[in-house]
Amino acid sequence: MTVVIDVQGLHKEYGTTVAVDDVSFSVQEGEIFGILGPNGAGKTTTVECVEGLRVPDRGSVSVLGLDPRRDRAELTQVLGVQLQDSQMPERLKVAEALDLYSSFYRSPADWRALMEQLGLADKATTPFKKLSGGQKQRLSIALALVGNPRVAVLDELTTGLDPQARRDTWELIEGVRDRGVTIVLVSHFMEEAERLCDRVALIDSGRVAVIDSPAALAERAVSEQRIQFRPTASFDDALLASLPEVTSVIHRGDVVVVTGNADALNAVISVLARNQIVARQLRVDQGSLEDAFLELTGRGARNGSAHGDGQGKDELR
Amino acid sequence: MTVSTQAHPAATAGPGARRSALAQLTRVEFRLFLRERVGPVWGVGFPILLLVVFGSIPSFKKVLDGSGGLTVLDSYIPVLVVMSLALLGFVSLPLTLVNYRERGILRRLETTPAGRVRVLGAQLIVNFGMAVVTLAVLLIVARLAYDVPFPGQFGAWVITALFASAVVLAMGLFVASIGSTARAAAAIGNVLFYPMMFFSGLWLPIPAMPETLQHVAHAFPLGAAWESFQQAALGSWPPALALGTMAAWAVAFAVIAGRFFRWE
Structure with missing residues (x-):
């Protein structure tokens, strides 16, 4: 080159x-x-x-x-x-x-x-x-x-x-x-x-x-992953909250939002599977360039942020 | 050594491409000049309108005392000639350039191989071309419609026109270089236009001015231009001092413009 x-x-x-x-x-x-x-x-x-x-x-x-x-x-x-x-x-x-x-x-x-x-x-x-x-x-x-x-x-x-x-x-x-x-x-x-x-x-x-x-x-900017899904059966929050990879579990109606580190997704899915629960409409929000931008510059991409919504979201069905 | 005889393809294509760039720029700028209408209406139409107005005033057909047969209208032709040059030079030219600068067009051209010389050159060629057309139309209309004779010493008249064009275009570049906005350039152009036209006898013929004022008038670029056109019209060669005055002003304005002209 x-x-x-x-x-x-x-x-x-x-x-x-x-x-x-x-x-x-x-x-x-x-x-x-x-x-x-x-x-x-x-x-x-x-x-x-x-x-x-x-x-x-x-x-x-x-x-x-x-x-x-x-x-x-x-x-x-x-x-x-x-x-x-x-x-x-x-x-x-x-x-x-x-x-x-x-x-x-x-x-x-x-x-x-x-x-x-x-x-x-x-x-x-x-x-x-x-x-x-x-x-x-x-x-x-x-x-x-x-x-x-x-x-x-x-x-x-x-x-x-x-x-x-x-x-x-x-x-x-x-x-x-x-x-x-x-x-x-x-x-x-x-x-x-x-x-x-x-x-x-x-x-x-x-x-x-x-x-x-x-x-x-x-990737560098990722400090947390945000996992969102509709479980096929209800479960006790402690089931996930007790995992070391997970930092918080929130219920929003029948939607569950879990935040955790980079390994949280695997941990959550295997615990759910063991309990015969399927995570429907699973969505994972990962770090985006915009996160990196905000983190590294320590301020908003003033004009960019308006267009930036919905970036870096990997829709997993 | 055969290497030296081989022309680099880029080197041979270069000058050709550049020549056509100037031609292309000039052609486009000429079309834009006509489309804008300001230049044609003011620089070309207005002096001809004045000629028609003056030509229709019966008292303008009177022969002037001690002028050797010149009518009032005859004596006004050089003034109209000077005025059309002045309008093209310090109104049309700087307005275009300042508009291009304000809108970032000059800056955009700076990033191309067009080059400053070609960009300004095209503008000067267009305005000079329009000056030639206007002057020709003025002379022809005056001759056909109002019996004003063609200049007695035509060669001298053409040379005067070249010197006068040089000075008004240099002044136009000067206006464009000190006026940062279109509004400022228009104001500066007007501030220059009226005194300059006064000293070329638009309102009061120079020979009718008090003697001191006549000296001042001759020192001004357009006063000198008027004098040269007048002499050429009467069939004699213009005084070297008048041509020299125009040349000096042209150089002075061009140097100042060259120093202060901004491309953005």
């Missing part, structure tokens, strides 16, 4: 505000690397240094061996960028924008195919200002990919998209990765990171809190 992006000791201040304190990470070729963190953690400033839009106060950034500032002309040929809230001229039409941007690159992608893939073909002659939020977002993704980049930096990829469009976009991004493009994804949306990212860096207050795969991070 070759390192495609290497960031070491990045530091950036705006006036007296420290936007990025000390950030280091490296992105391998062909992976989808997520940069997660609360608002104002320094995610966008970090990727802006990678894109060459900002000059770091300290530290080094290298993209495909290029210096984002010094080797600007070469970098822009190989790095596709989606900015957080970039717009187009109001009266510029979708096809014109794609045609125009493709003319900037040495070996551009087929913009008509891209327009098709992103579901914008029927909007080809629609001016930018008449597009919906989701369509603008899809155009922005298409423009990031129109230069056939080797690396794509996507900031807030699916913000403003409806669930269907979001899933379509994820599929598209996976397809792009399968073609060998390395992707850096800035997000505060946990489901997106869990679904797409090979590895994520959690950034908090301008520092990297941790870098790992989403699954490993979620």
